[in-house]
Amino acid sequence: MALAVARKDLRGELRGRELLPALAQFVVLALIIANFAFDLDLVSGPRLSPGILWLVLVFAGLVAFGRAFATEKESGSLEAMLLTPAGPASIFAGKALASAALLVACEAVLLPSMAVFLGSPISVAVVATVLLATGGMATLGCLFAALAAQTRARELLLPVLALPIWVPFVVVGGRAVQAAMTGQSLAALPLSGQPLVILADFDILFLVVASLAARFVLDD
Amino acid sequence: MTENRRLYVLTAVALGGMLVAAGMIFLYAPQDALQGPVQRIFYLHVSSAIAAYACFALVVAGGVAYLWKGSLRSDRLARAAAAVGLVFTTNAFVMGMIWAKPIWNWDPSKTWDARVTSTAVLWVVYAGYLLVRRFATPGRQAMRLAAVVGIVGFADVPIVHFSVQWWRTLHPGRVIDAPGGPALPPEMLLAFMVTMLAVLLLAGTLVAVRYRIEARRDALEERAVAAQLKLAASPGSR
Amino acid sequence: MADGLIQRFGALVALGPLDLELSKGERLAVLGGNGAGKTTLLRMLATVARPAAGRLEVLGLDAQRERELLRARLGHVGHQVGLYPALTALENLEFFATLHGLGRAESVAALALVGLSSLARRRVEQLSRGQQQRLALGRAVLHRPELLVLDEPDASLDCESRELLGQLFEGRTVVMATHDAQLARQVCDRALLLRTGRDAGDPWSSHMLHPAGMLGGT
Numbered sequence: 036m037a038l039a040v041a042r043k044d045l046r047g048e049l050r051g052r053e054l055l056p057a058l059a060q061f062v063v064l065a066l067i068i069a070n071f072a073f074d075l076d077l078v079s080g081p082r083l084s085p086g087i088l089w090l091v092l093v094f095a096g097l098v099a100f101g102r103a104f105a106t107e108k109e110s111g112s113l114e115a116m117l118l119t120p121a122g123p124a125s126i127f128a129g130k131a132l133a134s135a136a137l138l139v140a141c142e143a144v145l146l147p148s149m150a151v152f153l154g155s156p157i158s159v160a161v162v163a164t165v166l167l168a169t170g171g172m173a174t175l176g177c178l179f180a181a182l183a184a185q186t187r188a189r190e191l192l193l194p195v196l197a198l199p200i201w202v203p204f205v206v207v208g209g210r211a212v213q214a215a216m217t218g219q220s221l222a223a224l225p226l227s228g229q230p231l232v233i234l235a236d237f238d239i240l241f242l243v244v245a246s247l248a249a250r251f252v253l254d255d
Numbered sequence: 256m257t258e259n260r261r262l263y264v265l266t267a268v269a270l271g272g273m274l275v276a277a278g279m280i281f282l283y284a285p286q287d288a289l290q291g292p293v294q295r296i297f298y299l300h301v302s303s304a305i306a307a308y309a310c311f312a313l314v315v316a317g318g319v320a321y322l323w324k325g326s327l328r329s330d331r332l333a334r335a336a337a338a339v340g341l342v343f344t345t346n347a348f349v350m351g352m353i354w355a356k357p358i359w360n361w362d363p364s365k366t367w368d369a370r371v372t373s374t375a376v377l378w379v380v381y382a383g384y385l386l387v388r389r390f391a392t393p394g395r396q397a398m399r400l401a402a403v404v405g406i407v408g409f410a411d412v413p414i415v416h417f418s419v420q421w422w423r424t425l426h427p428g429r430v431i432d433a434p435g436g437p438a439l440p441p442e443m444l445l446a447f448m449v450t451m452l453a454v455l456l457l458a459g460t461l462v463a464v465r466y467r468i469e470a471r472r473d474a475l476e477e478r479a480v481a482a483q484l485k486l487a488a489s490p491g492s493r
Numbered sequence: 494m495a496d497g498l499i500q501r502f503g504a505l506v507a508l509g510p511l512d513l514e515l516s517k518g519e520r521l522a523v524l525g526g527n528g529a530g531k532t533t534l535l536r537m538l539a540t541v542a543r544p545a546a547g548r549l550e551v552l553g554l555d556a557q558r559e560r561e562l563l564r565a566r567l568g569h570v571g572h573q574v575g576l577y578p579a580l581t582a583l584e585n586l587e588f589f590a591t592l593h594g595l596g597r598a599e600s601v602a603a604l605a606l607v608g609l610s611s612l613a614r615r616r617v618e619q620l621s622r623g624q625q626q627r628l629a630l631g632r633a634v635l636h637r638p639e640l641l642v643l644d645e646p647d648a649s650l651d652c653e654s655r656e657l658l659g660q661l662f663e664g665r666t667v668v669m670a671t672h673d674a675q676l677a678r679q680v681c682d683r684a685l686l687l688r689t690g691r692d693a694g695d696p697w698s699s700h701m702l703h704p705a706g707m708l709g710g711t
Contacts, residue, residue, distance in 0.1 A: 106577070106578070109573070110573055110576060110577065111571050111572065111573030111574065111575045112575045112576060115571075115575035115576075115632065116589075116592060118540070118541070118564045118567070118568075118569055119564070119589060119593050120561065120564070120565055120592070120594065121592040175407075178403075178407070182387070182400050182403060185391065186387060186391045187391075188390040192383070192386055192387060192390060195382060195383045195386060196383045196387070198379065199376040199379040199380050199383070199411060199415070200408075202372070202415050202418070203414045203418040206415075206418040206419055206421075206422050207418050207422070210422050233418070233421065237414065240410070241410075244406075244407060245407075248403045248407060251322055251399050251403050252399075252403055394545065395543065395545070480506050484510060
């Protein structure tokens with residue numbers, strides 16, 4: 036059922052043709068701005084890349100998740116979904132999946148663009164880190180998007196709520212990407228201290244928290 | 256009116272406590288050899304931070320109790336604690352910055368350690384909590400959504416702390432600080448304990464006062480509602 | 494069914510106290526001007542919103558505790574259509590059918606029922622408001638509910654669609670909010686007039702001296 040919700044969302048977005056190109060455009064423009072704002076060259080490019088990556092990702096995420104529940108609110112379809120046996124948890128899971136997919140699509144544009152425009156060394160480790168972080172960020176972003184959509188000040192509340200909760204992901208993910216890009220090895224850390232493991236732990240933890248909270252956010 | 260009297264007594268005791276603490280900080284505790292007189296700010300700074308976290312615990316407890324049992328009083332407690340907590344967090348943060356300036360010269364690589372970041376995040380979570388309360392439909396929706404914010408925030412703050420600590424262990428050359436040095440001389444320790452108790456008492460008093468205010472506000476709302484209902488029930492409308 | 498129902502938003506009492514009894518198979522029209530509380534009442538009946546006070550029992554089930562069971566047996570069309578504009582008519586119905594655990598056949602049937610089969614592949618944003626409304630009705634009856642809660646379904650329906658309403662109401666209990674007094678007379682048995690959230694009586698019963706001026710004429 037969650038899959039059905041996800042599929043419906045994705046199909047809507049693909050059909051609508053407004054969000055994906057807009058996100059892609061945003062990403063490329065952000066990179067161009069970064070290039071000039073930071074005065075990047077061969078040396079500073081790779082050094083600043085981790086920061087730029089996460090900055091762009093966070094803002095793209097805010098845009099994507101803001102949209103996730105905007106249509107639902109406009110068309111009143113959230114209520115229609117709640118009246119089915121699907122249950123708030125599945126509905127939430129579906130929307131989180133769809134949002135995560137959108138964010139991944141965004142990354143598919145971002146990472147190669149960074150490699151090309153900024154000369155960032157994108158490796159498997161970088162991709163894996165970003166993907167893992169996306170999972171957790173999507174879950175939480177979706178939860179707060181649903182929450183903010185029900186209030187009068189959606190655009191204001193979503194960043195205020197989402198950014199603090201994304202900080203751990205950016206901190207750990209940022210360090211991991213930085214290490215990967217500068218060739219630093221983190222193998223000295225114990226397994227439980229490995230960034231990918233930590234990110235996975237975060238993902239699981241917040242997935243549980245969000246699933247429990249979804250019921251209260253979506254339904255009265 | 257005994258309700259009011261109790262609050263007055265409580266406030267008086269709290270203020271008295273703060274005066275004693277002030278005395279201890281400035282007159283009793285010795286000056287720190289390394290950091291100079293600025294170090295005295297740390298007593299209030301740490302106490303404020305502890306008070307801020309204690310208030311947050313109340314916010315979360317209230318939120319959980321509300322979601323579980325639908326208790327309006329718990330929500331009221333959460334509301335009250337949130338307002339007070341925000342103040343103490345701001346205080347702790349500002350004091351931290353003032354203290355850090357001469358010590359670290361606001362070097363970003365040293366300023367954003369685990370505690371500072373967690374406190375900053377706590378502040379934003381508080382702000383988010385209060386904003387959600389303001390912008391959601393008043394009544395059940397506001398209480399419900401705010402409770403969720405509080406709970407998720409509660410899970411988040413320790414995670415932030417942990418992740419920044421993790422980050423710090425990889426950052427070379429970081430000096431782990433302990434205010435006043437690795438071991439506090441007994442006078443300082445005593446001053447600190449007294450201050451902490453005084454601040455906690457003050458925080459508790461503020462929460463109690465705030466709770467009263469909210470209770471009165473709720474009562475006013477109930478009366479407005481009852482008036483509307485009575486008006487509706489009068490024979491003229493049928 | 495409803496006893497002492499109250500709905501409030503903070504200090505504003507939007508509805509109530511309201512008492513209401515509806516028997517199975519009855520069709521109730523809820524009339525009243527804008528802001529009278531029709532939508533508020535309907536949302537509570539459809540379990541979309543929870544009342545601030547009072548007891549609500551629908552189809553013999555407690556509206557709060559047995560909400561899941563209740564929701565399976567009712568269909569609701571609110572003020573907004575509740576459809577996805579970027580998807581086609583059929584896709585919309587199929588989606589909701591999947592959520593109900595039904596298959597494609599039911600969606601096709603529902604589409605036919607509301608007379609939109611020819612527009613199955615048309616995107617909802619390209620449909621007229623009246624067609625969207627009909628599709629929303631189709632969505633509401635997908636799972637064959639016993640109770641229909643409709644908020645101004647007549648808002649943009651044309652004449653034939655009104656007959657459709659009569660068809661859909663067959664064998665079901667209905668609560669319908671409307672501005673159209675004629676339509677109400679046509680398809681409903683009973684009426685409830687709301688004024689500032691309070692029950693102002695049944696304008697169709699013989700001992701009401703005059704209906705509220707907001708009706709189009711009875």
